[in-house]
Amino acid sequence: LISKGGKQISTTMDLISSLEECTTRLYLFLNNRFSDAIHLIYPWSKNSVYPARIYGILTVIKAFLTFDPQEIEIGMTVTKEALRTCNSFRRKSRMMSFSRLVNKQGINAIKEEELHAEVCYAECLILKSTVTFIQDDSVLRFLKSGINVGLSCQIYKDSASIKFGLGVFNLILSLVPPKTLKLLNVVGYSGNREVDLTLLHDSASESHTNNILSVLTLFFYYNYISVAFGVEKSHSSAAENLSLIYLQKFPNSVILQFFHARFSMLKGYFKHAQLTLEECIFIQNEWKQVHHLCYWELMWCHIFLLHWKQAYRSAELRFQHSRWSKAMYSFAKASLLAVLPSDFVKSVSEDMSSLFLNVDNLRIRILGTSVPIEKFVAEKGQRYATTAGWFTAQPILELMYAWSGFRVMSKNLELISTWLSIIDKGGELLQENPSKEYGTDDINFLNLLKGLCLKYLGKYSMAEHYFNHVIQKEKLLKHDHYLVPYSYHELGILYYLKGDYASAIKNLENIKNYKDYSVEARLQFRAAAKNLTSNQEEMNRPLLFPLSFCIPIKWNVLDWQME
Template sequence: QCVCNDYGTECLLNAMENANGPFSYYCLCNCICILIMNITWLCSRSDLSLDLEDCMAALDLFLRNEFEEAQERLRTSKDSMYHALTYATILEMQAMMTFDPQHIQIAGNTMKEAQAICQRHRKKSSFSKSFTEEELHAEVCYAECLLQRAALTFLQDENMISFIKGGIKVRNSYQIYKELHSVLQSTAYTQADNHGHFEGGVKLGVGAFNLMISMLPTRTLKLVEFVGFSGNKDFGLQQLQEGSAESTLRAFLCNMLLLCYHTFMSFILGTGEGDVEDAEKLLQPYLKKYPKGSIFLFFAGRIEEIKGNLDTAIKRFEECCEAQQQWKQFHHMCYWELMWCFTYKRHWKMAYFYADLLSKESCWSKATYAYMKAAYLSMLSKDDCLTFEETEVTLFRQVPSLKQKIAGKSLPTEKFAIRKARRYLSENPIPLPAPPLEMMYIWNGYTVIGKQKDLTEGMLKTLDEAQAKLESCPRTEFSIDDQCLLSLLKGLCLKHLGHQEEAEHYFTHVLCNETQIKYDHYLVPNALLEHGLLCLEQGRNIEAVKLLEAAKHNYKNYSMESRTHFRIQAALQKAREFGENGTHEPCSPLQAAGAQ
């Protein structure tokens, strides 16, 4: 700093404007020295450092909802592996939010191009065991391209069979991350200027692989272990946590994976016990820095939703929609969650409103949206239905024709909706007893309402009404299936209210009628799963494991089988932890209140 209290170019301007001043020559000489040092420093910085800095700036634009500006900044560099990877990552995020086949195709092609750029920067000789800094970064970027291409495959197929079929490419990614992790642990490794970004990349990959593999159902896990994969959930979470704590390019992705795990994967593919406190801690710094950032407002809403604070969640999702208009896919994600929030509140008209918005604007699953619209109309009175242009029966009949395939595969949720809608194809359709409440179970929504007594009691009342209506109608070929469905859902509500003996009675009722169920065969393994989870809560560990093992081994080829197996795996993991610790988790405050 010069005596005129200015820096660099400001000092030079000061000297020029005050040529006769007492410090003009001193300022002139001083500022020239400063500028020379700055130029020397810039020239000495590597292209890699400058690329990383520019990508960090582009990411900042993206998180401020300036999506087009961020992409334009990343497109300007033709041979930068970090620009190519970051640009492809943004396109992949877009594809994951829209499920649009065109977006998925573009993201996949762009990621392939990024992979080719990374390949050009990788180590040329396999004989040398040492890496330059650029080669290390090329390795981690190359592995990340492969990992993200695998994630696109996972997007298309829930049971991850396609992920395994990726074969050598996915295995290469896994092996590269393992090798780079060993490099970081080696005493011969010397930290270079951009060590933090490199280490963050390794933690992202190692953490993601360990976390994803650890969640796989046992039969799929045995297959991946056979070809050399292994996964440790705790280690994966630790790696991602460490990666998210640093100010690096990958910190955001580590953070997003953790948030997705705690607020989605552990709920939809697990027992519904994500760490909400950890999710809030991860989110707060970003929400403070980017108060209007769509991504962070969305996760803020999701956290409030799974806590059972539905009004606050609705407000957050609405804020997210208002924050920007460039990427409508953020709106669609919010519409989906708003639809469920109003479902949990039993506000069927508002739930229909958001299902209708999705059917008009989103490409993810027209069949699912049509099914949900019909499901909500089925919960309204005949007079209320007169205000809608569409009818319940017409919408249910549309569902099969709206089926789509992504990369040659049908969505499991669509298959489920089509099977259920078949009852409406005949001239005299037989109504489903409570279709929104059934689909709510598929998405593990009872874990959400279980946080609030009034929501659970309200849902139980609706199920009792459906039960009374079912009993007043003539018996049909679907009567036993419908009765077992209502028993499963009532058992869930009673479990969350703390009435555990009654809940167990309803789960057992499903098992007792197993041989009479004609269509909804998924009910039996899921009743075993829920019964097993109930036993775990009561400390009946041995009995719980028997029930879960029966659900895992004795049933196959039923609706949403992969999702059920993910949940069984999570429940068995919980049982193993119980066995190791010799204790079981206490019941929730709501359950405790109900027991009293």
């Protein structure tokens, strides 16, 4: 019992009531009542499995939005508490694994409470592994969390109606680099993206507490993961239809409006996205962190449309108020000042070179490890602050390529053509006044971007020429050694789009020959996400998650993951 308003209220509830409670709190969340959703579910989180799980999820979402180390630590603490709560309701027998018990006695031998506790426990482990990855993206930590999820989620195999956890975890595996996946395959893991997305779509269309979580997972995947990893083929139209359905139910939901704006961006409707994002800012003021997300996307809309002043203002707001990456925002501000008129630059009292130089000082460390993309822009900031011989739009182009900007623009061919003209003009300027130190690197960076734009314009032969040109200049590059493996990647995608799967695989395989270049991990993930194979029949064959690997282990061996 807890005291509330002078009254004693119970902190436990039956299963049906707890599911209804969780659904109600998720509805509050979608109606922009973020704090209410978290605070009202908290009293039940200590003694009921589904409230414990939802409380953990909402707390972790808040941590991700703030990116405050303290909030992330709170998210980890709450997730561990959720694991303890779920564990207290699981089957007490510790002589054999849950999966073996199910196989031996059948699902009917398990109490309903234990069944749901097992599912929630598995999904809380997935949540914990997600927070762990943000804190420390080491393979060891991923394996530790992943193996424990696998040991708990045999239950998914025995209960076909539960699809959210299986879909999310398998989707993560489908994006893991080959070397890491080989380690996971030792204990039977594998992932097939199309199967996993189908599971999540099915879950999103069903009436249960997981449908909202499945919807939000799909929105995040299609709007960010598939773009960042360069997954060319997707079914985002189905997810966009889901967003419209949910917007009818929750028309003022800032979360749903935000994803709707992002869908508009990916369709090339940047002015419409801009209006929606501006509306999102005015809808609510409780979580200012959501404003920061909107300012980031507004900055990109303005950059794509060449609205430099508006883009700078968005970057400045982000720099002043967001904790995510001040190094990135400083580089963005400096890059925008490079293309802005001198009178505007004077009016804001900012020095472009100082902003570029300060990028390195603003880098963050997560458990002592630097963030690769921040290291990349810090090196670029040093270069642009201390050398001449680069043209004004060059830093912006670097930023756009690093953040998949051309892929976001790819549906708007008019804008792609406009940016291709900017790249061509920049190439002419560099040819007229080449830098002795960076000249070859700069020209080949522009050749990579030319190939990228031409690919989106459907001019595959010309695009192939420019990608190959970069590869041929490999030995002449002095600094930007990432250009060659990234060109192999873009060339592989080009062949894939042409239907030449053998050539696609060959070029993607060439990436393995390169090490220790800028933003290497990002490219490894992108290459892994293609999931190509030379056997077309094998390529189309769905692979289901093999859950039968769960071997008999005494349960006390598994308790360590909760600490």
